[in-house]
Structure formats: C-alpha cells, structure tokens
Amino acid sequence: MIAIVDYGAGNVESVRRAIAHVGSTAVLTDDPSELARAELLVFPGQGHFAQAVARLHERGLAEVLRAHIDAGKPFVGVCLGLQLLFDRSEEAPGVAGLGIFPGEVRRFAPRDAHGERVKIPQIGWNAVHCARAGTVLDAVPDASSFYFVHSYHVVPDDPGVVAGTAEHGGRFVAAVARDNVFAAQFHPEKSGAAGLALWTAILGPRWWGRPC
C-alpha cells in the first residue's frame, strides 16, 4: 500500500492525483496505524515549519515516520516534507525537526554573490542537476526542469546525501537521497511530464528493488 501523510499541511490531494495518473493508488491518511502498514510513505507539505511539526506531534506521526524509515521501507518527502527531515530550520528557531538528516534549513539570501537581488520565494521552474548517479533522479534527463515554490532550502551536514542541485542566487540542494529515503524540494506532482516520469520511477520496482 502507498500512503500519503495527510496532516493538514497543504495541497496533498495533488500528489494523490499524480500517483493515480501514473497508474497507482495511494491513500491519504493521518491514521498512525494505517500509515504504519504502508509499504511506501509519501510525505508532502506546504506552509510553516513550526506548524507542520506541531501537527505531526499532535497526531503522533513523528514516531510513525521514523519507524518507517528505520525499517528500511521506501519513503518520499516533498517540499516541506523534505525540510522537516532535517534537524532545524531558520523559519522556526528552537523547533526540532525530525532529524533524519543531520543539518539545517536556511532562508535564501536576499542578495547573491554579485549583489544581485534574489526573488524570495523562489516560484517557478528550475533545472535540477544530478549530483550523483544511483538515485531516482536517474529516471529523468540531467538538468530536467521541476517546479519549485519555497523560501527555504536544506543544507545537509553530509554532502554525500545530496542527489540534485539547482541555482537560485547560488547553488542549493534540490533533492537528497540516502538508502530508502528520497526527498525533493520541488513538486514532482506539478512538474508536468518530468514530474510524472519521476513518480513513475518512484513507484516502479527498480528504484527500491521491489514494487510498491
């Protein structure tokens, strides 16, 4: 079973529709026992870091997500669902993230290295460059464009987890991957053909070594 974590943080229905479009069925749920049974968990999210953390804890979901990842089951984070996997965010000083990936979430700098203004939030399509082979990003050509909407980006302590990067006032991390976890700052469910190709790969047997 594929489950999408529905914890009141943004437009999660669009993820379900994209998954349906590529031929799989996913359930939207915030029920910890149902989530615990899922083969593949999709963890989307939009909005404020602190509110999302609070909503996860209210529903007792932080432990469920951690247990799923620790069990080696496929896990896909999207947008805020990527950021929440880190230790902390500049958006919410003092609020602990899930700490799956050591590191922090930082706001884009308002000026780039040349003093040029950087638009915040970043809204639109940006080319994602593969940082290494062997992640699900192999399913799309290098430098494929994906749709981003965010003001913050992740900064992992371990550069080895970086799967893809993009440029917005400097290079930033667009996706991370480690073992059974893949998480993207962009929205594959809103990235047209490239996004659907990525969902197809995510849900296919090859990437995780078994069908989901």
Next chain:
Amino acid sequence: MLSRRVIPCLDVKDGRVVKGVRFEGLADAGDPVELARRYDAEGADELCFLDVTASSDRRKTLVRLVAEVARELFIPFTVGGGIRSLDDMRALLEAGADKVSVGTAALRDPALIARAANEFGSQFLVVSLDVGRAPDGSRRLTTHGGRETTDVLAVDFARQMADAGAGEILLNDMERDGTKDGFGVGLLREISTAVDIPIIASGGAGRVEDFVAAVRDGGADAVLAASVFHYGTLRISEVKQAMAAAGIPVRRPLGVSR
C-alpha cells in the same frame, strides 16, 4: 537558473472559455480542460483561469471546473475572479487549485491577504493589481475592469501586499490590456524594483518581442497572455524560443518538441 514563465490565461464564463477585448464583447469558445491540456502539451509553464461569470451559482461552477482541470493537469494553475473570502479560497484549494488570484477583495480589505497567508501560505496567494493612470500621470489602482479609478498608488499597494504575505503580484496594465502594443515596461520596472516577490506581467502582449521586453527591460518573472495564445496568433513555443534567443532562461519541457 530559475526560468521565466510563460502563462496562458483562459477567461472562463459559466464553465466555458471565452475571450474578450478589455473585458467586453465576450464570445463562447472552448472547453477549459481541452485547452488546458493543449497549452500544457505546447509547453505552458503554468495556467491561469480567470472567471468572469456573474451569475449567482458561479462559485459552484468554478469549483467543478477546477476539480476537472486538477484531475488532468500536472502543471500549476491559478484561479481568479470574484474571490472574496477565505471560504472562497478554501473551496478552490480543496478542489485542486494551486493558487488563487485576488484583486478587488484585497483592495477593499488588505488584511484579507495577511489572514489568507497565515491560513494557506504565501505560495497560494497571487494578488492581482489592475493599474490605470491618473490625470497627473501616476499609476493607480482601478476596479471594475478599469472603469473606476482609486487613489491608491500601485507601487504602495504592491509593497503593502508583499509585506502582508502575497506570494506573487499579477500586474495588469489596464492601459495596455487588449491593445497588443506590448507590456507596460515602465510600470513593470517600477513595481519589480520595489518588491522582492515575483511579478507576473499582464496586458498588451502582441508579438514575441513584447515578452522579451517585459522580462529583460521590465524585470518580470513571468509573462501572462490570453488572446494571442487563444486565437493562435502566437504559439507558446515561439515565445519561449524568442526569450531563449535573448538570453532569458526558459523551461524546456520533457517531451515537447522545439
């Protein structure tokens, strides 16, 4: 690099696509879902649906339309037209809209945008400014499709909306709307240098060079047009080719020939 976006706008009335010049002389033509799919296939980066329905059941019709589009379309789309309240916004969000465009209601009650940003996040909120020109030459907001002027300076309101939590500004230059004489580069420049959030240029698109000028000279982050695309005067691919030739980063979609 972040691409500059090309956004076809579909004017919708009673669930059907129409297009009028300066919001008058509307003629029924086209199924929104079909058109959305066509624009997506042609490489549109995003779509915008502007509801011009006046009838009392408009909201129901619009929510149904949004749900149909959301099932078929996997690029972002914005819905605008007559959105007045958080309830209106929530209904469209739940139906699958990625963003709403709020115009008159934001002008009447600027605090609405702060409340909406808090409730739904800035990424959901486009504030639409219909900008006319006062007798003294200053650029001020208008209402009712440009027929009524206000004394609110466009640049002040843009700053206020950015501070309130708007995610983007949709800048409709009412002087240019429907003229095909090009986007108002001066107005774009004035607003895009005043706020940090992305600016979508609207009103006046006629030739591919207009799109290039809006970005290069006006500082627009996205360009929106309706009739040139709707009537087939320009194709999205040729607009993007011209932008790319001028050194502007554009998205090259997977599977779209160029």
